Amino acid sequence: MVDEEKILKSNDENESFELGKRSITGTKGISRFELLEYNKNKSFLFKPFFYIGFSVFIVIFIVLIFFYVNRYILPPMQDAVRVGEVKYSRGDVVNFIRFNQRISEDLGMEFEIGNSLFEALRMILEAELAYQIAPKYGISVSNSQVDNQIEFLMGFISETSQEKNNNEYKQNVAETYRQFLNKTGLSDYEYKNYVKRSMFREELRNLVARDVSRIQPHVNVYELVFESPDLSIINTIERKLTQGVDIEEIVLEFTEDKQALRNQGNIGWIPKGVDEEIDKLLFNISQDGKLTVEVGSLTKTPHHKTEENVYSFYYISDFSEAREIEESNFEKIADLEFEVFINSFNEDYNLWMDIDSEIYNWINTKVLIASNSEFLDARANDIQ
Numbered sequence: 001m002v003d004e005e006k007i008l009k010s011n012d013e014n015e016s017f018e019l020g021k022r023s024i025t026g027t028k029g030i031s032r033f034e035l036l037e038y039n040k041n042k043s044f045l046f047k048p049f050f051y052i053g054f055s056v057f058i059v060i061f062i063v064l065i066f067f068y069v070n071r072y073i074l075p076p077m078q079d080a081v082r083v084g085e086v087k088y089s090r091g092d093v094v095n096f097i098r099f100n101q102r103i104s105e106d107l108g109m110e111f112e113i114g115n116s117l118f119e120a121l122r123m124i125l126e127a128e129l130a131y132q133i134a135p136k137y138g139i140s141v142s143n144s145q146v147d148n149q150i151e152f153l154m155g156f157i158s159e160t161s162q163e164k165n166n167n168e169y170k171q172n173v174a175e176t177y178r179q180f181l182n183k184t185g186l187s188d189y190e191y192k193n194y195v196k197r198s199m200f201r202e203e204l205r206n207l208v209a210r211d212v213s214r215i216q217p218h219v220n221v222y223e224l225v226f227e228s229p230d231l232s233i234i235n236t237i238e239r240k241l242t243q244g245v246d247i248e249e250i251v252l253e254f255t256e257d258k259q260a261l262r263n264q265g266n267i268g269w270i271p272k273g274v275d276e277e278i279d280k281l282l283f284n285i286s287q288d289g290k291l292t293v294e295v296g297s298l299t300k301t302p303h304h305k306t307e308e309n310v311y312s313f314y315y316i317s318d319f320s321e322a323r324e325i326e327e328s329n330f331e332k333i334a335d336l337e338f339e340v341f342i343n344s345f346n347e348d349y350n351l352w353m354d355i356d357s358e359i360y361n362w363i364n365t366k367v368l369i370a371s372n373s374e375f376l377d378a379r380a381n382d383i384q
Helices: 002-024 032-044 048-077 090-106 113-137 143-153 167-184 188-209 231-242 247-254 276-282 327-343 357-383
Strands: 079-083 086-089 215-226 266-271 303-305 310-324
Touching: 079 090, 079 113, 086 090, 086 113, 090 113, 090 167, 090 188, 113 188, 113 327, 143 188, 167 188, 188 327, 215 247, 231 247, 231 310, 266 310, 266 327, 276 303, 276 310
Parallel strands: none
Antiparallel strands: 079 086, 215 266, 215 310, 303 310
């Protein structure tokens, strides 16, 4: 009797244990919590779609970062001009063009963005070189001179020191200058840096120009313009010249220049040195170095004017070995001499500037975007 009760009790305990075991474990002795965690890990971590999707996301993210950095971060930082150890980035060139554009517009002058890039690069290079070599030539620019130049560029011209010391005058200059910096996005340091170096360049150019003689050989020239030169017409013109027909009559008969009726084709006295290509057409230098000119003859080769896409033949009516240069032509010769002077430092200062179609388009685009943004801001202010 006792044994039966023990056996039944033991069976009840075993059955109770088995029931409880089944309620908290699986058939393999794994708890429900472990099973849930296992299924969760299996559904997310061990499925290939998760890894593929995550990998694609990483690749797209890297590509977008790479595109953004190459499109917006690196280009403005890339070098555009180098003079010795000093470097100017593409962003510096954009700033330089922007402040020149703003000054031109404030003075009521037309500013052509497309033609300004190479000019800006050349000006930055020449200005930086002038700043570096200025001590060799005794050139200096004080801070007060820079301030006076900025006042002039802002359109303020004071004739007396009393007027410059007037508080209202100073306030007007300061406010105009502040607005100018806001429009161009330049800091006071950046703008004064550009102005100062530009002043060094101008001083150095004036120094070079003083050595240029204002007396140069000249030829008096008539011009015949053709869109497409015809050899038979040229032969006819030369035959008429041989027969003694006046050059002005020939010009009016044959030239395709619309301005010929006004000046009969005469473009005046041209000095030697203004244009290298034209010099080769008009002036001959013999083997012994003597300069000769064929007066009364038509140039054998036409001069192609790429901007107008026309061809010009020149007739030399007179020659002067020593004639004073007109101011406009003197400035052209001085610019050419200054360019030669700057190039003479190329080896010592490792002068370098980078320009291609990609850089050209990038810089011009940035300038146009800044200009359009400024225009829209101005329209918004006007509307308000």
